[in-house]
Amino acid sequence: DSGVTQTPKHLITATGQRVTLRCSPRSGDLSVYWYQQSLDQGLQFLIQYYNGEERAKGNILERFSAQQFPDLHSELNLSSLELGDSALYFCASSVEGLRTDTQYFGPGTRLTVL
Amino acid sequence: AQSVTQPDIHITVSEGASLELRCNYSYGATPYLFWYVQSPGQGLQLLLKYFSGDTLVQGIKGFEAEFKRSQSSFNLRKPSVHWSDAAEYFCAVGEEKGAQKLVFGQGTRLTINP
Numbered sequence: 001d002s003g004v005t006q007t008p009k010h011l012i013t014a015t016g017q018r019v020t021l022r023c024s025p026r027s028g029d030l031s032v033y034w035y036q037q038s039l040d041q042g043l044q045f046l047i048q049y050y051n052g053e054e055r056a057k058g059n060i061l062e063r064f065s066a067q068q069f070p071d072l073h074s075e076l077n078l079s080s081l082e083l084g085d086s087a088l089y090f091c092a093s094s095v096e097g098l099r100t101d102t103q104y105f106g107p108g109t110r111l112t113v114l
Numbered sequence: 115a116q117s118v119t120q121p122d123i124h125i126t127v128s129e130g131a132s133l134e135l136r137c138n139y140s141y142g143a144t145p146y147l148f149w150y151v152q153s154p155g156q157g158l159q160l161l162l163k164y165f166s167g168d169t170l171v172q173g174i175k176g177f178e179a180e181f182k183r184s185q186s187s188f189n190l191r192k193p194s195v196h197w198s199d200a201a202e203y204f205c206a207v208g209e210e211k212g213a214q215k216l217v218f219g220q221g222t223r224l225t226i227n228p
Contacts, residue, residue, distance in 0.1 A: 002157060033215070043204065043218040056215050090157060099146050099214045100165055105157035 003027065004106035006091050012112045018079040021109045023091030025072055029104070031055070031097030032074040034066055037108070038087035049074055050097040078111070086113045116141050116207050120219035128227045129197055135190040135222050137205030146208030147188040148216065149179055153201045161203075164188065175199070200226045 003026035013019055025032050034046040045058035049068035060066075063081075068074045078085060088108045094101035117140040127133055139145055146165050150158040162173025169181040179190045188205060202223050206216040 002159070004157070031214075035216075042220050043216075045215040045217070048215060056209075058215055092158075094214070097214055099208045101214060102160050102163065103214070103216065105150075105159070107155075107157045 002104040002106060004091060004093050004104050006089075006106040006109050008109060009107070010110045010112070012114065013081060014114055015081055015083060017081050017113075018077065019081065019111065021076040021078070021089055021091075021111075023074045023076070023093075023106060025074070025091075025093030026104055029093035029095050030072065031094045031101070032068055032072070033092040033094075033103060034060075034074070034076050035090040035092065035105075036087045037090060038084075041087075043090075046076070048097060055097055081113045083113050086111055116145070116209065116217045118205050118207050118217055118219035120203075120205055120222050122222045123220070124223045124225065126225040126227060127195055130194050133190075133192045133195045133199070133224070135203050135205075135224070137188045137190065137219060138186050139188060139205070139207045140186065141207055145188075147179075147181060148206040148208070149173065149177070149188075149190050150204045150206060150218075151175075151201045152204065152221075158204065161190070195224075195226055197226045197228065200224055 005024045031050045033048045037043045046060040048056040066076045090108045092103040092105045119138045148163045149161040205219040209215045
């Protein structure tokens with residue numbers, strides 16, 4: 001158990017819908033990362049937050065957005081869902097978001113878009 | 115841009131045999147390198163990491179990896195595998211500038227024969 005929690009574990013929804021994935025980082029970690037794992041794209045970095053501020057952006061679609069709240073939990077919002085958005089979404093956290101930090105991954109949320 | 119190549123998509127070894135998983139990276143400066151393991155239905159767990167210093171890195175669960183700059187490689191090894199090592203293994207490199215995002219290889223799925 002990494003100490004990073006993600007809810008829900010599974011999510012099944014229809015195209016065009018909007019969903020919110022939630023992540024609670026390890027106690028004491030200030031930085032949160034979101035990754036998408038799909039069969040065709042592999043594991044891809046989406047976005048990073050540090051202490052409530054966006055720090056880095058990766059291949060995140062405009063339909064996707066995220067935020068980190070004052071209590072440091074984070075939410076990833078996916079809207080106008082398409083079939084290709086079906087994937088496993090991981091949240092990770094680290095102490096300060098530095099290159100030398102270890103990123104601890106949560107168990108993931110499996111999103112299925114029908 | 116950084117990239118990571120794991121040439122072997124799937125490897126099968128017998129229990130008790132030695133293991134080597136290959137990882138090649140493309141990077142301009144001294145890379146920050148990681149190996150993660152993903153068991154079915156689980157998140158990613160860090161096995162080991164290399165930032166600098168001794169090029170042979172020891173990790174958890176009896177794994178080690180050797181950084182070879184001349185070959186741009188960071189291969190993962192274990193002298194004797196156990197059935198519980200069956201999983202997917204990911205090599206990753208940390209982004210060179212700015213915030214810490216990980217660029218992952220495509221992964222190697224390890225199957226253990228009894």
